[in-house]
Amino acid sequence: MLRLVGIPSAEKRINDYPHQMSGGMRQRVMTAMALACDPDLLIADEPTTSLDVTIQARILDLIAELQDRHHASVLYISHDLAVVRSVSDRVAVMYAGQLVEIGPTARLLSEPSHPYTRGLLAARPQGRRERGRLQAIAGTVPELVDPPPACRFHPRCPHAAPICRRQEPSLLRLDSADHQVACFLYHDAARVGVPVADMPLEGTS
Numbered sequence: 001m002l003r004l005v006g007i008p009s010a011e012k013r014i015n016d017y018p019h020q021m022s023g024g025m026r027q028r029v030m031t032a033m034a035l036a037c038d039p040d041l042l043i044a045d046e047p048t049t050s051l052d053v054t055i056q057a058r059i060l061d062l063i064a065e066l067q068d069r070h071h072a073s074v075l076y077i078s079h080d081l082a083v084v085r086s087v088s089d090r091v092a093v094m095y096a097g098q099l100v101e102i103g104p105t106a107r108l109l110s111e112p113s114h115p116y117t118r119g120l121l122a123a124r125p126q127g128r129r130e131r132g133r134l135q136a137i138a139g140t141v142p143e144l145v146d147p148p149p150a151c152r153f154h155p156r157c158p159h160a161a162p163i164c165r166r167q168e169p170s171l172l173r174l175d176s177a178d179h180q181v182a183c184f185l186y187h188d189a190a191r192v193g194v195p196v197a198d199m200p201l202e203g204t205s
Contacts, residue, residue: 001036002014002028005028005029005032005055005059006058007029023050031044031047031059031062035062035066038070041072041075042067042072044063045077047059047063047076047078048060063087081124089105091104091105091109093117095153096144097147100116100153101116101179101180113179115157115183140156142155150165151167159185163184169182172187
């Protein structure tokens with residue numbers, strides 16, 4: 001398993017202590033330990049952190065091979081949107097512990113609906129974009145020790161309404177593609193019969 005995840009001289013390194021390995025090598029050892037169990041469900045929490053792109057691709061290919069060979073499911077947890085796009089069928093976006101949007105990967109990343117998802121995607125560096133400041137989401141992440149029963153994104157949301165400060169929105173199905181969003185903008189649209197596609201939601205800056 002150590003050889004499969006790219007550990008050089010695996011037979012010699014098998015007895016090494018963690019402090020004798022780099023951060024990237026320790027990450028690969030953890031991946032090898034998880035894959036050695038042949039799990040039905042593999043929860044991969046930032047599996048490519050601290051890895052260069054070559055080893056990153058090898059780890060992702062190895063996980064995909066395990067998934068195919070053993071008909072396993074994989075739950076990826078990642079901040080790397082490029083990895084998310086390449087490995088997932090469906091994406092769930094969370095903010096401060098709340099699920100704000102969920103849907104098929106291609107649909108969600110090309111047509112994001114929640115203000116946080118839009119802001120997150122707008123903040124990505126773009127190679128074709130002219131030099132200048134990157135877009136950012138204003139404000140800071142809220143304190144989560146005793147969060148209020150409300151939308152936790154509302155202090156940073158340019159579309160926040162009074163109800164957002166009092167109540168947590170539930171997930172609302174947007175279309176037949178099983179695209180769901182937790183945002184009162186869409187709850188209001190559903191109540192008055194306005195098609196979601198006609199909602200004037202600007203990207204977060």
